Amino acid sequence: MKHSLTGAAWVFGDNIDTDVLAPGAYMKGSIAELAAHCLEAVDPNFASQVQPGDIMIAGDAFGIGSSREQAAQALVELGVSAIVAKSFARIFYRNALNLGLPVLFCPELGTIQPGDKLQLDLSSGLLHNLSNGEEFQCEPIPEELMGILAAGGLMPFLQQRFSKSDIQT
Amino acid sequence: MTPAQIAPQTLAQKIIARASQQPRVEPGQIVTCQVDLVLMHDSSGPRRVKSRLEALGAKVFDPSKVVLVSDHFVPATDPESAEILALTRRWAKEQQIGHFYDMQGICHVMLPQQGHLQPGMFLVGGDSHSPTGGAFGTFMVGIGATEMTGVLATGEIWIKVPHTIHINWHGELQHGCSAKDIMLFLCARLGMNNNYKVMEFGGSTVAAMSMYERMVLCNMSAELGGKTGIIAADQTTTDWIRQTGQPVAGDALSWQSDAAAPYEAVHDFDASTLVPQIAAPHSPENTHPVTEFARTPIHQAYIGACTGAKLSDLHMAAEVLKGRKVQTGTRLLIAPASVKTTEAATKDGTLATLTEAGAILLPTGCGACAGMGAGAIANGENCLSSTSRNFKGRMGSPDSNVYLGSPYSVAAAAITGEITDPRQFLAGSSQ
Numbered sequence: 108m109k110h111s112l113t114g115a116a117w118v119f120g121d122n123i124d125t126d127v128l129a130p131g132a133y134m135k136g137s138i139a140e141l142a143a144h145c146l147e148a149v150d151p152n153f154a155s156q157v158q159p160g161d162i163m164i165a166g167d168a169f170g171i172g173s174s175r176e177q178a179a180q181a182l183v184e185l186g187v188s189a190i191v192a193k194s195f196a197r198i199f200y201r202n203a204l205n206l207g208l209p210v211l212f213c214p215e216l217g218t219i220q221p222g223d224k225l226q227l228d229l230s231s232g233l234l235h236n237l238s239n240g241e242e243f244q245c246e247p248i249p250e251e252l253m254g255i256l257a258a259g260g261l262m263p264f265l266q267q268r269f270s271k272s273d274i275q276t
Numbered sequence: 277m278t279p280a281q282i283a284p285q286t287l288a289q290k291i292i293a294r295a296s297q298q299p300r301v302e303p304g305q306i307v308t309c310q311v312d313l314v315l316m317h318d319s320s321g322p323r324r325v326k327s328r329l330e331a332l333g334a335k336v337f338d339p340s341k342v343v344l345v346s347d348h349f350v351p352a353t354d355p356e357s358a359e360i361l362a363l364t365r366r367w368a369k370e371q372q373i374g375h376f377y378d379m380q381g382i383c384h385v386m387l388p389q390q391g392h393l394q395p396g397m398f399l400v401g402g403d404s405h406s407p408t409g410g411a412f413g414t415f416m417v418g419i420g421a422t423e424m425t426g427v428l429a430t431g432e433i434w435i436k437v438p439h440t441i442h443i444n445w446h447g448e449l450q451h452g453c454s455a456k457d458i459m460l461f462l463c464a465r466l467g468m469n470n471n472y473k474v475m476e477f478g479g480s481t482v483a484a485m486s487m488y489e490r491m492v493l494c495n496m497s498a499e500l501g502g503k504t505g506i507i508a509a510d511q512t513t514t515d516w517i518r519q520t521g522q523p524v525a526g527d528a529l530s531w532q533s534d535a536a537a538p539y540e541a542v543h544d545f546d547a548s549t550l551v552p553q554i555a556a557p558h559s560p561e562n563t564h565p566v567t568e569f570a571r572t573p574i575h576q577a578y579i580g581a582c583t584g585a586k587l588s589d590l591h592m593a594a595e596v597l598k599g600r601k602v603q604t605g606t607r608l609l610i611a612p613a614s615v616k617t618t619e620a621a622t623k624d625g626t627l628a629t630l631t632e633a634g635a636i637l638l639p640t641g642c643g644a645c646a647g648m649g650a651g652a653i654a655n656g657e658n659c660l661s662s663t664s665r666n667f668k669g670r671m672g673s674p675d676s677n678v679y680l681g682s683p684y685s686v687a688a689a690a691i692t693g694e695i696t697d698p699r700q701f702l703a704g705s706s707q
């Protein structure tokens with residue numbers, strides 16, 4: 108896991124739901140196909156223009172709605188490096204961490220504009236807007252969950268556990 | 277005992293303490309719980325966990341503790357969904373899953389219908405409406421597919437002990453109002469960002485409700501953004517469990533919040549003044565009294581989903597539609613929540629009432645609720661639905677509009693072709 112991330116900002120409002128992140132109509136196809144329609148209902152350009160490493164900024168209840176993991180997976184597929192939001196829907200929050208996608212709470216996100224260059228330090232939770240010098244303190248990811256993220260997600264984390272001990276299955 | 281041990285606790289705290297083998301737990305603490313039962317469905321289930329489990333070299337921790345339901349892609353509408361269902365069946369067999377219900381109904385309805393729930397249980401489900409199980413005094417949360425892999429491999433899950441919000445409803449609902457109206461009202465009142473909170477429902481209105489209606493309260497706790505919903509068991513709960521043919525656990529009624537439990541907030545509402553509620557596009561939060569929607573045309577009236585197509589929901593719709601006809605230019609689609617629901621509604625004459633009014637019966641399953649089966653809507657069309665979510669594009673084209681209402685309200689709109697207060701069809705029910 109890289110501790111310092113740098114990327115351009117994509118800015119969204121409150122209640123970005125799982126149906127716009129992973130539209131039901133494309134749920135049967137591959138994740139690449141689904142990702143191409145990610146967020147198209149709110150920003151038709153997002154999927155085609157987002158660059159690997161870009162950072163998403165959002166309001167309250169990001170990922171609200173269904174448990175579909177593809178909502179987080181589509182963002183991973185598109186190369187989003189982290190999401191900073193005022194708050195997350197809890198299943199989305201868990202799904203993202205489980206897929207190794209850093210998600211941080213930040214109560215105050217000021218005036219971050221789309222395209223601003225951001226730098227995010229995962230250990231301290233410090234978010235720096237390189238375009239105007241503003242700084243924001245996000246809640247650092249809880250200790251108990253850092254292990255999963257550091258391993259790259261729940262699967263690699265479990266792999267470590269299953270290779271270390273022979274759990275009786 | 278030390279004061280800490282006797283300090284009062286909420287029902288959710290008590291269940292989590294038991295499942296994590298701690299004397300007690302406090303909100304905010306992160307603990308690891310043993311899972312009593314796992315619910316999975318065809319969409320988030322085998323097709324998403326099979327290869328992951330194989331990659332880990334892990335097997336299902338205890339196949340007798342897994343309930344698998346195929347409900348999302350049923351019946352198959354194309355080769356892709358047929359493959360997903362075939363994979364689900366193969367996996368169930370391979371893993372010797374104890375309880376596999378193939379096309380028998382929607383998972384959240386199957387679980388209680390088949391008697392899998394006992395008060396005090398700690399469950400996870402691979403679906404966001406997993407809180408539905410909380411109506412039976414259980415603690416049940418939704419999780420995603422990778423997390424499900426972890427639970428299937430280990431039988432455990434980490435959880436942050438939540439705060440509980442106590443929501444009490446008092447008095448009698450008006451005829452034409454239901455648990456659905458309560459939940460839509462609460463989405464507007466409390467908002468949809470009650471993240472990480474447990475919604476515990478109580479009060480005389482809830483005590484008088486059937487299990488079906490209590491399920492709606494817990495089901496739509498998901499729309500409040502809650503971690504889950506919960507209702508302590510009473511005689512109505514134990515009667516239900518008995519009629520499924522299962523014995524009632526000896527401690528069933530002991531799973532209650534303590535008298536002075538540390539609720540984060542307590543809300544009290546008067547049920548007698550509630551009027552039918554409608555959520556406008558594109559969020560359940562966008563709810564207003566039905567009377568504010570005059571002249572809103574409805575092209576499709578939809579009765580479906582775990583939220584709105586149980587036997588009680590079909591009864592509500594039939595009560596409004598009895599002896600009336602669906603308006604020309606409006607279609608009324610009904611997808612009963614389980615095969616047993618269809619059977620019961622056939623026996624008691626409800627289905628005949630609905631089809632005589634002009635309703636079109638769809639297969640049992642999630643169907644149009646998740647935009648996966650029959651009943652998709654076109655650009656510019658309005659649908660009034662008894663389901664739980666109306667996010668943009670959920671039921672079809674991105675420029676379609678989904679309104680949410682109770683089965684009473686959906687039936688009333690089917691008759692007039694526009695959003696209508698259902699009470700006018702119920703007041704003089706002899707007409």
Ligand code: SF4
Nearest residue numbers: 405581582642645646
């Ligand atoms: S009926 Fe709708 S809400 Fe219920 S489980 Fe199926 S998709 Fe989810």
